[in-house]
Amino acid sequence: MNSAVHPALASRRRGLHLLLITLGLFVVYLDGTIVNVALPDIQSSLGTGLRGLQWVVDAYVLAFGCLQMAAGTVGDSVGHRPLFLTGLIGFTACSAVCALSGSIEWLLAGRAVQGAFGAILIPVSLAMIRGMYPEPAERAKAIGIWASVGGLALAAGPVLGGWLVEAYGWESIFWINVPVGIVVAALLLAAKAPAAPRQARKLDAPGQIGFLAFIGLLAFALIEGHSRGWGSPEIAGSLAASGVALVAFLVWELRAKQPMFPLRLFRNPVVTAAAIVNFLGFLGLYAILFQLTMFWQSAEGLSPVETGVRFLSLTASIMVFSFLGSSWSAKLAPRLVIPASLVAIAAALAGLTLPDPGDSYLSFAWALVLLGFGISMAGTSATNAVMGAVTPERAGAASGIVSTTRQVSAIFGVALAGTVLSSQIEGAAPGALAKLPLAGEAKERLLEAWRSGAIGGELLNSAPGDVRELVAREGARLFAEGMHATMALSAALSVLGAAASLLLFRLSAGRKAGASAREPEEPRPPSAVPSDSSPGA
Incomplete structure (x- = not known):
């Protein structure tokens, strides 16, 4: 009896698993944009400042980002599917913990552990897709679906999050993850798993600790440096310790038999280019999500739903072009698409430095659409390029x-x-305060509020009626100038990434040409007759 699986049946099974994988990722992507929209409400409810809000985002992203290398390696060893399930179930449970948090400290703890479980899902899911779709064309389409579902979550997140915050409070943005995670985990457990290759690899705990220490200490210094003082013992010590951790990490990884971070992968210029693109190209995106949320709600008085609707020009653009980019990237050379996409990102960020507070939304919506286009094309092309440049076991x-x-x-x-x-508010605040007819004590309270990122709301309600409009205008101006400075710096870094990726892809092409020139031709018997099926055809 022939036990071979009919091709159509095998295709349907792969399609089912792809659907479940992408639905599992949906809650992770949804969490990213929903949380940003809820930041002003979290600030008001838990009484935290700008630094606390930064940690609400970065406590999650720190664990989420730094543990992904270990997740990819462990998945290669123990199996991608069981590890994916572990991450999904843990992420769902931690979402409930975040929703039940009654203080900023508990919320930050819940976010950190939530990020640790979420770290599993991204690299493991991509590796699962790589194993299910060995053919480059099919793999490119599957990755496009994977990316477009993430884009759908990004598009829905701000609007859905805004509605949830207005209707039920910030806690609801975490509760929404729980039913989705439970249903997807149950369906994935019930589905039959396709066979997948494994590679026995040992977890590189010292390398993981060193990398986490390097990034964590550096992030602490950057977030806390302005308030504590860049020359303070805590910040200077954190920067020094971060440098030591980096050196120790690199030395260990170079000597380890089974490193968590295989540095030899960076000998491949495509992998190096993709890493640079993902770091420099996406920097401005995350800065925008953080700053625009605060600006629209605190400075311009928009509701969470109105804020979410404004973000649609960015998130819907990411969704659409992630899907289209899957087919485009299979036809266009990454060495051309990626640098051009980074230039588009830089142009969009530069465009966002032009509008002033109170300007029409249409005056900068085009820049958000262009940013979504650049982000999508750069990310999809880089991912496809890397998946085609490494072996399945890597x-x-x-x-x-x-x-x-x-x-x-x-x-x-x-x-x-x-x-x-x-820094921008600190430097420009004295001039802004000088314009306000307020007493010294009132100016001190206002300065402290501006430093914490509070521009509107209770701050304006407590100001005298005759100067309320002036206080709002000066606060919005300070915040806008800080955003413009951030966008200008991010644009410059994107241009740098474009130049670096262009050089690396040229290096990769040169190596391939050199390798082809050195390969000897396979000898052919004199009597051989060329045909279409011959190896040399």
Whole structure:
């Protein structure tokens, strides 16, 4: 009896698993944009400042980004499917913990553990897809579906999150993950799993600890440096310790027999280019998500739903072009698409420095659409390029590296947003306060509020009626100038990433040409007659 699976049946099974994988990822992507929309409500409810809000984002992203390399490696060893299930169930449970948090400390703890479980899902899911779809054309389409479902969550997140915050409070943005996670986990457990290759690899605990220490200490210094003082013992010590951790991490990884972060993968220029693209190209995106949320709600008085609707020009663009980019990237050379996409990102970020507070939304919506286009094309093309440049047994580690650099970009994007914004407000606040007819004590309270990122709401309600409009205008101007400075810096970094990726792809092409020239032709018998089926055809 022939036990072979009918091709159509095998295709349907692969399609079912792809659907479940992408639905599991939906809650992770949804969490990213929903949380940003809820930040002003969290600030008001838990009484935290700008630094606390940065940590609400970065506590999650720090664990989420730094643990993905280990997740990819462990998935290669123990199996991608069981590890994916573990991450999904843990992420769902931690979402409930975050929703039940009654203080900023508990929320940050819940976010950190939630990020640790979420770290499993991205690289492991991509490796699962790599194993299910060995053919490049089919794999490119599957990755496009994977990316477009994430884009759908990104598009739905701000609007859904805004509605939930207005109707039920910030806690509801975490409760929404729970039923989705339970249903997807149950269906995935019930589905038959396709066979997948495994590679026995040992977890590189010292390497993981060293990398986490390096990123964590550096993020702490960047977020806390402005308020504590850049020359304070805590910040100087954190920066020094971060440098030591980096050196120790690199030395260990070079000597380890089974490193968590296979540095030799960076000998492949495509992998190096993808890492640079994901870090420098995505930096401005995460800064925008953080700063625009605060600006629209605190400075311009928009509701969470109105804020979510405004983000649709960005998130819907990401959704659409992630889907289209899957087919385009299979036809267009990454060496051309990726640098051009980074230039588009830089142009969009530069465009966002032009509008002033109170300007029409249409005056900068085009820049958000262009940013979504650049982000989608750069991300999809880089991912496809890497998946085609590594062997299947290295797919988990390679995808972990690519995704980790993107999440590390989120860490420093949020840190950059807060640091530049705080520095701008600190430097320009004396001039703004001089314009206000307020007593010295009132000016001190106003300065402290501005430093914490509070521009509207209770701050304006407590101001005298005759100066309320002037206070709002000056606060919005300070915040906008800080955003413009952040966007200008991010645009410059995107241009740098475009130049670096162009050079690396040229290096890769040169190596391939050199390798082809050195390969000897296979000898052919004199009597052989060329045919279409011959190896040399």
